[in-house]
Amino acid sequence: MSEVGIFPIKRLDVPQAGNRGQLLAVVNEIESMLARLAHDGSSGSIDLRGLPISPDDRDHLRRIFAEGEVRAVIHALGRTEVYESIVRGVWWVTHHDDDGRIAAEFVEVTYMPEILKTPPDDIADGLETLRTQLPTLAEDCHRA
Amino acid sequence: MTLLDFARGAAMKWSIAVFLFGVLWRLVGVLLLRRAHDYSQSRGPSLVAGALQTIITRSWPRKEFRASTAYGVAISYVFHIGLAIVVFGFVPHILLIRSLIGIGWDGLPSGVIYFCSVVTLIALVMAIIRRLTHPVLRLLSNFDDYFSWLVTAAPVLSGLLVVAHFGARYETLLAVHILSVEVLLIWFPFGKLMHSLLLPLARGQTGAFYARRGAST
Amino acid sequence: MSHDESIGESLRKQGISRRAFMKFCAATASLLALPPGMAKVMAETLERARRPSVIYLSYQECTGCGESLTRSFSPTLENLIFNMMSLDYYETLQAAAGTAAEAARKTAMKENWGKYLLVVDGAIPLGIDGAYCTIAGESAADILTEAAKGAAAVVSVGTCAAFGGIPHANPNPTGAVAVSAVVKDKPVVNVSGCPPVPEVITGVLAHYLTFGSLPELDHLGRPTVFFGNTIHDRCYRRPYYDEGKFAKTFDDEGARNGWCLYELGCKGPVTYNACPTVKWNQGTSYPIESGHGCLGCSEPDFWDKGSFYSALSTRNWSGGTVLGAAAAAGVAIGVGAAVVSRRRRAQREKEKQS
Numbered sequence: 277m278s279e280v281g282i283f284p285i286k287r288l289d290v291p292q293a294g295n296r297g298q299l300l301a302v303v304n305e306i307e308s309m310l311a312r313l314a315h316d317g318s319s320g321s322i323d324l325r326g327l328p329i330s331p332d333d334r335d336h337l338r339r340i341f342a343e344g345e346v347r348a349v350i351h352a353l354g355r356t357e358v359y360e361s362i363v364r365g366v367w368w369v370t371h372h373d374d375d376g377r378i379a380a381e382f383v384e385v386t387y388m389p390e391i392l393k394t395p396p397d398d399i400a401d402g403l404e405t406l407r408t409q410l411p412t413l414a415e416d417c418h419r420a
Numbered sequence: 421m422t423l424l425d426f427a428r429g430a431a432m433k434w435s436i437a438v439f440l441f442g443v444l445w446r447l448v449g450v451l452l453l454r455r456a457h458d459y460s461q462s463r464g465p466s467l468v469a470g471a472l473q474t475i476i477t478r479s480w481p482r483k484e485f486r487a488s489t490a491y492g493v494a495i496s497y498v499f500h501i502g503l504a505i506v507v508f509g510f511v512p513h514i515l516l517i518r519s520l521i522g523i524g525w526d527g528l529p530s531g532v533i534y535f536c537s538v539v540t541l542i543a544l545v546m547a548i549i550r551r552l553t554h555p556v557l558r559l560l561s562n563f564d565d566y567f568s569w570l571v572t573a574a575p576v577l578s579g580l581l582v583v584a585h586f587g588a589r590y591e592t593l594l595a596v597h598i599l600s601v602e603v604l605l606i607w608f609p610f611g612k613l614m615h616s617l618l619l620p621l622a623r624g625q626t627g628a629f630y631a632r633r634g635a636s637t
Numbered sequence: 638m639s640h641d642e643s644i645g646e647s648l649r650k651q652g653i654s655r656r657a658f659m660k661f662c663a664a665t666a667s668l669l670a671l672p673p674g675m676a677k678v679m680a681e682t683l684e685r686a687r688r689p690s691v692i693y694l695s696y697q698e699c700t701g702c703g704e705s706l707t708r709s710f711s712p713t714l715e716n717l718i719f720n721m722m723s724l725d726y727y728e729t730l731q732a733a734a735g736t737a738a739e740a741a742r743k744t745a746m747k748e749n750w751g752k753y754l755l756v757v758d759g760a761i762p763l764g765i766d767g768a769y770c771t772i773a774g775e776s777a778a779d780i781l782t783e784a785a786k787g788a789a790a791v792v793s794v795g796t797c798a799a800f801g802g803i804p805h806a807n808p809n810p811t812g813a814v815a816v817s818a819v820v821k822d823k824p825v826v827n828v829s830g831c832p833p834v835p836e837v838i839t840g841v842l843a844h845y846l847t848f849g850s851l852p853e854l855d856h857l858g859r860p861t862v863f864f865g866n867t868i869h870d871r872c873y874r875r876p877y878y879d880e881g882k883f884a885k886t887f888d889d890e891g892a893r894n895g896w897c898l899y900e901l902g903c904k905g906p907v908t909y910n911a912c913p914t915v916k917w918n919q920g921t922s923y924p925i926e927s928g929h930g931c932l933g934c935s936e937p938d939f940w941d942k943g944s945f946y947s948a949l950s951t952r953n954w955s956g957g958t959v960l961g962a963a964a965a966a967g968v969a970i971g972v973g974a975a976v977v978s979r980r981r982r983a984q985r986e987k988e989k990q991s
């Protein structure tokens with residue numbers, strides 16, 4: 277028994293059993309997406325927000341698609357974590373906001389998640405940034 | 421006020437009121453009838469035993485008629501038992517009963533109930549087909565028979581639709597289901613459905629009568 | 638920030654990268670239950686769109702809706718939505734007060750006449766000529782009617798604005814009504830809930846920004862993306878409902894095992910809302926996940942539908958007297974019928990004897 281202020285609190289750690297049928301349906305869908313990717317290269321994704329599965333089943337899903345070889349972190353309006361699962365070609369993308377809460381979460385079945393690729397606009401920005409540095413750099417080199 | 425509010429509220433209250441009124445009227449009316457004096461000496465050992473015996477034995481077809489009535493008896497057993505299971509075994513129904521009379525009990529798994537309701541509905545359909553096609557039964561049937569069938573089958577069908585979320589929004593289906601039961605409650609005392617209360621009385625009376633005379637029933 | 642600037646330009650100025658913007662669109666598309674491909678379309682449209690003016694009016698309400706909304710006001714993704722709009726009048730948050738505030742509202746209305754989005758929370762009292770709620774000497778009904786005239790669309794935030802809510806509950810002393818009872822000639826979208834899920838409010842605004850129109854609505858004027866399913870449809874405890882496994886008290890074995898809360902009065906089966914998918918408190922949980930049945934707060938008159946703790950299948954009325962009277966009348970008529978029949982019989986016997 278632990279106490280919160282004056283209220284005695286009894287802790288019970290009972291796992292909330294879920295329904296394995298729903299979990300199985302999700303895994304089956306990922307399987308068919310992966311088959312499509314292997315067959316014609318088309319990618320797919322599942323929005324984890326809309327899934328009516330229990331917290332327990334969600335953990336189970338995480339275990340099936342545990343982290344594999346690749347992990348990337350993006351800092352844009354909060355952290356976004358991307359990793360390829362041990363089932364290759366299946367990626368787990370979690371967008372957090374600045375407070376660290378999950379804003380969106382997807383399972384993506386693809387060669388590489390879209391969010392990792394640099395958008396053309398940002399490339400233009402990058403080019404501009406680099407070009408502003410070039411004159412100073414050139415000057416420095418000449419001087420040396 | 422939505423349809424569901426009406427079904428759970430005023431409609432439920434008044435239909436139960438009509439049900440109570442009608443049932444008590446008929447039961448009291450029958451029970452208080454004057455019984456004819458029988459001055460003969462009783463030839464049976466016990467009138468109560470005779471009454472109970474007849475209630476039970478007459479619930480089973482006699483050997484002589486078995487061949488011709490077996491089908492009808494079988495389907496009506498199926499839907500009577502099915503109805504009892506569905507009405508008194510489904511948790512939401514038990515909750516309603518408990519909220520009305522304060523007595524409740526444990527329910528059956530919903531899967532069992534769904535199965536029973538489907539079987540019940542099939543048996544009910546078979547019963548009405550039999551009534552419509554059987555030459556003698558057809559002649560014997562009147563509005564009361566058909567209407568009583570309708571108000572019995574409608575709640576079973578609408579209940580299944582509620583469970584399956586099929587045909588309309590859930591709250592509408594639920595409202596229709598509750599309303600269909602309320603129609604049944606209102607009709608109950610005034611039609612042949614009243615047999616569920618009067619039948620044991622009538623049979624018991626016959627049983628006691630024969631027992632007194634020492635006749636077999 | 639000027640109204641003429643496009644959203645893309647404005648975001649770029651705030652140093653928000655294209656990738657961050659894509660992330661926002663992915664999150665919003667997910668919120669709106671759009672197929673993942675729509676995130677791209679959304680990004681492209683929003684890039685070019687102008688920032689709309691928003692006027693937010695509050696009437697008979699508890700500020701719970703505003704509280705809910707500002708919970709998504711942390712410097713986060715949802716905040717972006719507010720950077721994409723120009724919130725020109727909102728009593729709860731604005732710095733201006735008194736005449737200055739009213740002047741700000743009037744200017745915003747004039748400058749954006751016909752184009753601004755009107756957001757309302759709270760019910761509108763019509764009793765004693767609207768005197769129960771007045772601002773700067775004008776009644777809520779009058780201000781709303783006038784503001785709605787110049788609005789492109791109206792968003793009723795919360796069950797009070799959408800359906801009258803608690804002010805409208807029995808016996809409704811102030812004659813409170815929903816916004817849609819006052820505003821008849823403008824599209825009104827009802828974002829109900831007591832309070833509504835914050836992401837649902839921002840989701841509707843995002844939809845308006847992206848598509849320039851209101852989302853598809855159900856027969857009660859609620860966006861079907863969020864109110865298309867019942868809580869029960871998407872409830873993770875549903876398998877237990879189907880199996881007939883119910884918690885009987887809030888602390889029994891069943892409750893601990895996470896069984897269905899139907900017996901404890903859950904109104905999930907007749908309540909349409911996005912709680913099970915969007916969830917509350919930074920995506921932590923929703924009432925059923927926290928162990929309490931659904932109250933049905935996003936439905937009209939949820940306050941007047943009997944106890945929150947009585948099961949949906951049970952009665953919703955009281956009045957034993959009616960039943961008692963019916964029973965007594967039944968017995969009386971039964972006795973009467975028996976007496977009449979006995980008399981007749983006695984008479985007949987007498988006739989026979991004589």
Ligand code: SF4
Pocket residue numbers: 868869870872873874875876878896897898899903904905906925930931
């Ligand atoms: S807890 Fe409520 S919403 Fe969930 S399955 Fe049970 S009745 Fe339905």
